[in-house]
Amino acid sequence: MLNEQHLHDLYDACCRTNTLWKNFDIEGFKQFDIQTNVTGQFNRAITKHIRLGQLAEQFIFHHIESIDDYHLIAENIQVKENQRTLGELDAIVNAKNRLVHLEMVYKFYVYDPSQGATEISRWIGPNRKDSLTEKLTKLKNKQFPLLYHEATQKLIRALGIDVSALEQQVLFKAQLFKPYRQNISFEQLNPECLKGFYIQKEQLKAFDNHVFYIPKKYDWLLDPHDNVKWLTLTDFQNAVDIYLSEQQSPLFWVKSPEDKFQKGFLVWW
Structure with a gap:
């Protein structure tokens, strides 16, 4: 709990x-x-x-x-x-x-x-x-x-x-x-x-050198913060495949090299 x-x-x-x-x-x-x-x-x-x-x-x-x-x-x-x-x-x-x-x-x-x-x-x-x-x-x-x-x-x-x-x-x-x-x-x-924004998987190349996090559903309420285990772009792309294959659009946080946080959906459609 x-x-x-x-x-x-x-x-x-x-x-x-x-x-x-x-x-x-x-x-x-x-x-x-x-x-x-x-x-x-x-x-x-x-x-x-x-x-x-x-x-x-x-x-x-x-x-x-x-x-x-x-x-x-x-x-x-x-x-x-x-x-x-x-x-x-x-x-x-x-x-x-x-x-x-x-x-x-x-x-x-x-x-x-x-x-x-x-x-x-x-x-x-x-x-x-x-x-x-x-x-x-x-x-x-x-x-x-x-x-x-x-x-x-x-x-x-x-x-x-x-x-x-x-x-x-x-x-x-x-x-x-x-x-x-x-x-x-x-x-x-x-x-x-x-x-925030929404994006399709092929657009993720614009986020090279960024890191990502997929929050649990309850944490969709929150603004992004740094106290999480971030994923590289490659690891994030691998992690979202299961969502996209099931026609689910995961919410994600993304952090730039300058420590700027953003929030978005990666849509399956």
Whole structure:
């Protein structure tokens, strides 16, 4: 399991990750207003291996609990009808005396200019298995409407809350990666989410004399640092072959001879 310092570093990185948009609503979704700086240690017990998205949820739950004037009323509310699971509400939060149904998202997206005609449509998962458009559609058509199902309303009333008093908001955090050596413009999304680039294997020759590291999935949250075992370009190329053969795009850190760190995805496509 993760040691205490490692867990806190991940917690801090998650909370500091910027929201994907901030100054106006996207597709009708309003971002939840929460500070990015953290105070105190993360002290929730993580007793088993969970997915990165679930870990990010735990970090955000704890972060909400640590802020004055914010109260986490309920989390991971399972909605069932006749023994059939309909879905789950991420959280009900009292934020400065405003009741919020909150859905949380933490994503890694790469920019593919061939995907559609809009800024939103061009952000996809590094393995080409998901996209920002698909996630927004799921929120709009499934996750937000679940609040108004009769089975959900019974659960909310049991908390002493009138569903009509709830605002629906998202906390949508993301790290974005652009094509290598290409500039892109941001009109709707937050440029502060840009964390690196993506590249194909044949482009790696531009990184001669650099060293590389392939972080574990949890450490995708982190900025690159020097306290790792670096690989030469040749060793890195050999190490990534298994990922690429399985149509997986590994995230990597790279360090230049001048000790400049960068972060990127090596895409299989």
